[in-house]
Amino acid sequence: MSECQVCGKPVDKEAVRGGGSQTDGGMAVVNPQQGTRQLHEGRWYYFCGIECRTKFMGTPEQYIS
Numbered sequence: 001m002s003e004c005q006v007c008g009k010p011v012d013k014e015a016v017r018g019g020g021s022q023t024d025g026g027m028a029v030v031n032p033q034q035g036t037r038q039l040h041e042g043r044w045y046y047f048c049g050i051e052c053r054t055k056f057m058g059t060p061e062q063y064i065s
């Protein structure tokens with residue numbers, strides 16, 4: 001378990017990774033209900049959903065401590 005970098009809600013890291021499930025194009029399948037993640041400056045940040053990831057990408061320095 002991890003926490004949403006923006007709002008602190010629990011995020012299931014394993015579910016976000018998707019257990020290797022991918023689309024035909026090789027993209028990881030993202031279920032917004034399970035959260036998402038973003039690579040930023042060499043490390044992965046986890047989010048409860050697209051909305052929080054969007055906030056983070058707008059002002060990442062605000063959420064990195």
Ligand SMILES: [Zn+2]
Pocket residue numbers: 004005006007008009047048049052
């Ligand atoms: Zn969140």
